[in-house]
Amino acid sequence: MADLLAIEGLSAGYGRAVVLSDVSLRLAEGEALAVLGRNGVGKTTLIDSIVGVTRRISGSILLGGRDIAALPPEQRAALGVGWVPQERNIFRSLSVEENITAVARPGPWSLQRVFDFFPRLKERRHQAGSSLSGGEQQMLAIGRALATNPRLLLLDEPTEGLAPIIVEELLRVLTALFRDEGLTGIIVEQQARKILPITHRALILERGQVVHAGASGELLADAAMLERHLGVTAG
Amino acid sequence: MPSATLLGQALISGVLAGGMYGLLALGLSLSWGLLRLVNLSHFALAFLAAYLTYELGTNYHVAPWWSAMLIVPAMFAMGLAQHWIFDKFKVNELASLLITFSFAIILEVAIQLYWTADYRRYETHYSTMSFKVGPFYIPVLELILCLVAGVLAWGTWLWLRKTYVGKALRAAAEDADIAAAYGVDHKKLAYLLSGMGAAYAGIAGTFIALIATLAPAQIWTWLGVVFAVVIIGRLGNPLGALFAGMLIGASESIAMAVLSPAWAPVVSFSLLIVILLWDPEWL
Amino acid sequence: MTNRMGAWRRREILAGLAATAGMLAAPAIVRAAPSGKPVKIGGTLSLTGFLAQTAVIHKIASEIMVEEINVRNGFLGRPVEFVLLDDQSKPDVARSLYEKLITVDKVDLIQGPYATAPILAAMGVAQRYGKVIIQNSMGIPKMQTYERAFPATPFGSEPDKTYPNVILDAMASLPTPPKSMVVLTSKFPSAQFMALGMKEQAEKRGVKVLMYLEYESGNRDFGAIAARIKEANPDFLWVGSLGLESNQVLESLRKLDYAPKNHFHLYPAPGPLALSPDGNNALCSTFLEPAEPFMSRPGVARIAGEFKEKATKANLPYTTIDAQAAGMVSQWQMLEAAVNGSGSLDDEKIAAWLKKNRVTTIYGSLRFDGPFNHGDASQLIKQVQDKEWRVVWPKEFAAPGVALKGA
Incomplete structure (x- = not known):
């Protein structure tokens, strides 16, 4: 199957600081990729580069065979890049429903389907975005991204800052999206053990470079590798 | 103590005068609230439209509602050019104040060059017409102005809430970069909104031509009070702008x-300060 | 995420400044045919800003007078050149421009600007440099405390006492003299000054003042004020208005289906009030109108003709010479008489000559030896009849067949 996403030799950063250097990766249609690494290794920069909010320095980003690296964010979004930012960035002055419909594009993910998927959002559809709890905001951020009917869904540390019980709920949602619905996506995470069972493949970043790439199942079984690069102890 | 008739009449004329504040505030509130551009030239555009209405009406005998069909789209185009x-x-935001102030001055000078600094009055037989309800007189033109302002404010409010474009504009006003990452083409929408704001100035101008006597320096007459109206009505909220306009108009008139009567100008700004400090939920 | 805050970029400021530059009008120079070194006379008018509509009239009057003076002998045989700058209706701008005219442009003499505030600003500068300053529109004579400042308009030294009595005399001559009145005035200092005088004199003469109301200048809506006037329903409405305010008051009254019985307006824009459908029988003060007996005064008919021609060319909607334009004419007539009479361009000698001599101006023969350099008051009353201003009081100044009309 053809790769949906192909990144070649990507170096990127903010301002003068180069955060990512010479990163390459490929992602097939229907595949979910976990991007792991400690704080500050360039995980978010990788996501931001695909979305288009980072200053790109060099390299190419092909989405469905088309190089999107020079396009502004709104055009990338139109071509199918969906984003759940780390800060969630809910439009606080818009209602829950408006957050979704303001950016919705036609496709299988209608407002109704998003609400079916997240019943809690439906209950709060008329509340202001600012009134939601952290977990609800994360659900809304995902629902909003789904409503753009993306070909590629990018999630930046979705479990960060959430209570354990909410994390469990979120993981069920992600499992449903990537395992049952067959969405293509990249999930940046610190919690390797929680995210590896959901994804097909994984890569580990260190100081802006890819230091490991392989199947998620194999990495999950390789306690030494997890320990070495991520400081995750077996358990 | 003033009589009930006097109070009622003052309330009516105040609310109707407030309609003009609201109508002028509408476009200003939209561009300030949703584009973060403080457009001082809004008033100058309104007066340009008023002078054009006067010119077409006086020299070519075009009725104001027909000339509006020409002038309002022309103002829309001017809004686009300005946004360019x-x-x-x-x-x-800050630079927009300076630049649009300059635009306003240039327009004022241009108006003065063409129409001179002397007063221009577009006399119509209906400009001071009014009808009687009980003991009260209701001026027809101001009433129509308020109805038009009401329709515009209500329509714009619905548009911002119900349409994709409206919601996208509000999202972009809150966070343009995030909205862009979700596919909102903020630039294109900003052009649309700037055009709309200028078109609203054009509509206000038509009424100014009918209600007021024109002189170039009159451009600044409404500046202070309309700013108070925009802020009281909350930036980017068209219905708020209209209600705030009527609230200020009514308070001035009752005062x-x-x-x-010398208290009137104090009222709008006292009201502004009170509301800023109090910040009630319902406003 | 990021937004577009942060420092102003130079380019943005440049764009703003470049645009702002458009507002700075270049000085207009009314130049005479060259013959000998011209005598430079500097002055400002409010060519832009809220007084701009009056400045056009004064500018035209000045152009006419400079041309006339140059056709005659000029000043001491030298041509006259008027260096006119725009004070933008702002006293502080007027102050710095007069400073510039005297120190940088080194004008020989100056002419006063229009309206009390710019005049006071210019007078301060004139006093510092000992320049003679002649003005035609300072409504509060006692503020003219500088000994080389002279009025070109015969207000008299106490117009707040004399003026109301001329009006009350006129009212008293009506078949049914008003018994009650409402005084409505702008808080603009010169209007308020006259309004207080009007109230005092009316009460002294037994006319009941039902209401005394002040409004802020720049008042936008007169609806509530109109409702109060209608409710008071006075026999006589006195409005201390400036510019368009009278039109606004009358329009607001009409919207309440009310027309005032007798109504007087202090400083209205004369053209719009005369042409207004509500202007009929409106009263106002004047010193001159383009009718008999004034047109028979020497030179008046010629000046009125030139004024009409130039005003038409300048696209003004009201092209008839009136007391406004006459004030500036008088200003030039005084300066011409004083320079040629004293035989000097020296401000001290010119001032001394003016204090000792009468000058025949468009307003008639004026003297300047009274308090605050004022002479006799010679207010007249005019009235809108058939969309035109006609002098109606005192009776000897009324044209044949014209008489004061009461309610």
Whole structure:
């Protein structure tokens, strides 16, 4: 199957600081990729580069065979890049429903389907975005991204800052999206053990470079590798 | 103590005068609230439209409602042209004040060059017409103005809430970069909104031509009070702008009827300060 | 995420400044045919800003007078050149421009600007440099405390006492003299000054003042004020208005289906009030109108003709010479008489000559030896009849067949 996403030799950063250097990766249609690494290794920069909010320095980003690296964010979004930012960035002055419909594009993910998927959002559809709890905001951020009917869904540390019980709920949602619905996506995470069972493949970043790439199942079984690069102890 | 008739009449004329504040505030509130551009030239555009209405009406005998069909789209185009400059120079909120002030001055000078500084009055037989309800007189033109302002404010409010474009604009006003990452083409929408704001100035101008006697320096007459209206009505909220306009108009008028007329200008700004400090939920 | 805050970029400021530059009008120079070194006379008028509509009239009057003076002998045989700058209706701008005219442009003499505030600003500068300053529109004579400042308009030294009595005399001559009145005035200082005088004199003469109301200048809506006037229903409405305010008051009254019985207006824009559908029988003060007996005064008919021609060319909607334009004419007539009479361009000698001599101006023969350099008051009353201003009081100044009309 053809790769949906192909990144070649990507170096990127903010301002003068180069955060990512010479990163390459490929992602097939229907595949979910976990991007792991400690704080500050360039995980978010990788996501931001695909979305288009980072200053790109060099390299190419092909989405469905088309190089999107020079396009502004709104055009990338139109071509199918969906984003759940780390800060969630809910439009606080818009209602829950408006957050979704303001950016919705036609496709299988209608407002109704998003609400079916997240019943809690439906209950709060008329509340202001600012009134939601952290977990609800994360659900809304995902629902909003789904409503753009993306070909590629990018999630930046979705479990960060959430209570354990909410994390469990979120993981069920992600499992449903990537395992049952067959969405293509990249999930940046610190919690390797929680995210590896959901994804097909994984890569580990260190100081802006890819230091490991392989199947998620194999990495999950390789306690030494997890320990070495991520400081995750077996358990 | 003033009589009930006097109070009622003052309330009516105040609310109707407030309709003009609201109508002028509408476009200003939209561009300030949703584009972060403080457009001082809004008033000058309104007066340009008023002078054009006067010119077409006096010299070519075109009725104001027909000339509006010509002038309002022309103002829309001027709004687009103005936004092109904002866009090209990446103008921020503060710089927009300076630049649009300059636009306003240039328009004032241009108006004075063509129409001179002397007073221009578009006399119509209906400009001071009114009808009687009980003991009260209701001026027809101001009533129509308020209805038009009401329709515009209500329509714009619905548009911002119900349409994709409206919601996208509000999202972009809150966070343009995030909205862009979700596919909102903020630039295109900003052009649309700037055009709309200028078109609203055109509509206000038509009424100014009919209600007021024109002189170039009159451009600044409404500046202070309309700013207060925009802020009280909350930036980017068209219905708020209209209600705030009527609230200020009514308060000024009641102050003039009950206290000394000289208190009127104090009222709008006192109201502004009170509301800023109090910040009630319902406003 | 980021937004577009942060420092102003130079380019943005440049764009703003470049645009602002458009508002700075270049000085207009009314130049005479060259013959000998011209005598430079500097002055400002409010060519832009809220007083701009009056400045056009004064500018035209000045152009006419400079041309006339140059056709005659000029000043001491030298041509006259008027260096006119725009004070933008702002006293502080007037102050710095007069400073510039005297120190940088080194004008020989100056002419006063229009309206009390710019005049006071210019007078301060004139006093510092000992320049003679002649003005035609300072409504509060006692503020003219500088000994080389002279009025070109016969207000008299106490117009707040004399003026109301001329009006009350006129009212008293009506078949049914008003018994009650409402005084409505702008808080603009010169209007308020006259309004207080009007109230005092009316009460002294037994006319009941039902209401005394002040409004802020720049008042936008007169609806509530109109409702109060209608409710008071006075026999006589006195409005201390400036510019368009009278039109606004009358329009607001009409919207309440009310027309005032007798109504007087202090400083209205004369053209719009005369042409207004509500202007009929409106009263106002004047010193001159383009009718008999004034047109028979020497030179008046010629000046009125030139004024009409130039005003038409300048696209003004009201082209008839009136007391406004006459004030500026008088200003030039005084300066011409004083320079040629004293035989000097020296401000001290010119001032001394003016204090000792009468000058025949468009307003008639004026003297300047009274308090605050004022002479006799010679207010007249005019009235809108058939969309035109006609002098109606005192009776000897009324044209044949014209008489004061009461309610």
